Amino acid sequence: MFDRLEDLLIRYEEVMGELQEPDVANDTDRFRRLMKEQSDLAPIVEAYKEYKQCRQDVEDSLAMLEEESDEELRDLAKEELNGAKARIEELEREMKILLLPKDPNDDKNVIVEIRAGAGGDEAALFAAEIYRMYVHYAEGRRWRPEMISLNENGIGGFKECVFMLTGQGAFSRLKYESGVHRVQRVPETESGGRIHTSTITVAIMPEAEEVDVELDMNDCKFDVFRASGNGGQCVNTTDSAVRLTHIPTGIVISCQDEKSQLKNKDKALKVLRARLYELELAKQHDAEAEARKSQVGTGDRSEKIRTYNFPQGRVTDHRIKLTLHKLDTVLGGDLDEIIDSLIAADQSAKLAKMNEQ
Structure with missing residues (x-):
């Protein structure tokens, strides 16, 4: 050393x-x-x-x-x-x-995908709350949030939301957030006062540059359509929305947030590059299964990572068995205590593995 x-x-x-x-x-x-x-x-x-x-x-x-x-x-x-x-x-x-070897993606911006899972409208409402949590956290670190794609459910919930956070070290802080987030609470629509459990999935992807992913535009099919949503100038009046299909993988991305078809096309390509890069990283992780065992979960969308329990006002991260009784401040964007603990646990695991060698 x-x-x-x-x-x-x-x-x-x-x-x-x-x-x-x-x-x-x-x-x-x-x-x-x-x-x-x-x-x-x-x-x-x-x-x-x-x-x-x-x-x-x-x-x-x-x-x-x-x-x-x-x-x-x-x-x-x-x-x-x-x-x-x-x-x-x-x-x-x-x-x-x-x-310790540095993750080459740590300094990159991130693309965040939040999707409602089990729980219907309640899951969609929770997805919107988690989106706001990340935006508050980003603003506290002076990162710039930018919406890419949003599919709402009509009562303020998000069925699916894709957005970008631009700022120094965004991926290094948020890469541990990928996985299933679970909420336990009494929904506003529940007359009997029973606690329901709903889930959402979060995917954190590093923004991929052209040098990271070779993208053949012949593999990309673009369709344009009229944007739908909450109205506003140009929405519903021009064919500005873009649907991008990547033929080899079957990945489909719709983007209608911008009034310009060109800008929507550019945003859709950013998401496609990030998803293809994530697939490539997943292949590398599978090939390095032993290395993956030494890490705190950093990417598996099916892994249940955290529970937000409203009746008890607590947040529990299951990977490191950390429980905080300050649900409101966490949902308000105060994530540093959780993220710092995850980073420390990941470093400790890697140090232990290094000492074994």
Whole structure:
């Protein structure tokens, strides 16, 4: 590990030297690449430098204890020694986590699909609430939400909703949200006051660039139709809605959120690329079954991951057995405690697997 850290420190200093060259800003691609590398290396290099300083502090404190007879100074040296040793342990764990292989998709924007499952209108109403939860969370992190496709049920619920969140690290935070979300509550339409259980599915997909997915436009069939919905200028008056069919996979995507047929076509292609990329990632995961076992669930749509229980005001994430009694704040977009716990559990599992090797 320390040989690798030394190599990263040398590379970091090389990058910093290149960034100070007078002509580097003239080459935009090179400048952007170096800035990205510098940003990626900085946390691990800073931790390693602090680690080396703590090791030096331990040596200095031990030397003082050997040479010094004054009790006050010896007590001070012991305090510094204990503090440095404790920090070394923390830094060793931090550096191991920072050295874990990084998911290449972590910095990407995400496309989110929410679909109502079992429970009819109640499931659709819950799907709309989960959509709002993610939008509130995104706004708190200054990510930009953008609706791609929406199919409503007429009473404020969403049968299906596809939207995009644009912002730094969106996938790294939200990739653990894929799966089945379950709600337990008394529906407004229930006269007997019985608690019903309904489900929705959430799929989190990294936005795929053209370099990630080779898309043959001859495999794509586009149909245009008149948009339906809540009215408004241009809706129901022009053939602006687009239905995209990917012939080899049978994937069908409808998009009618924009007034422009061209913009709807562009959004549909974004969703198609993301779905094809997700299929490719799923194949890789299946091929690396052992690696997948060491991860907290990050993609299986059939996995029941979380329950939102309204009578008890609690949210339970089943993968890490975490229960929070603050349902309202979670639905209001306060997801960091859950997501941070999922990330920590995933890192711990990967560290344990690395230590076995």
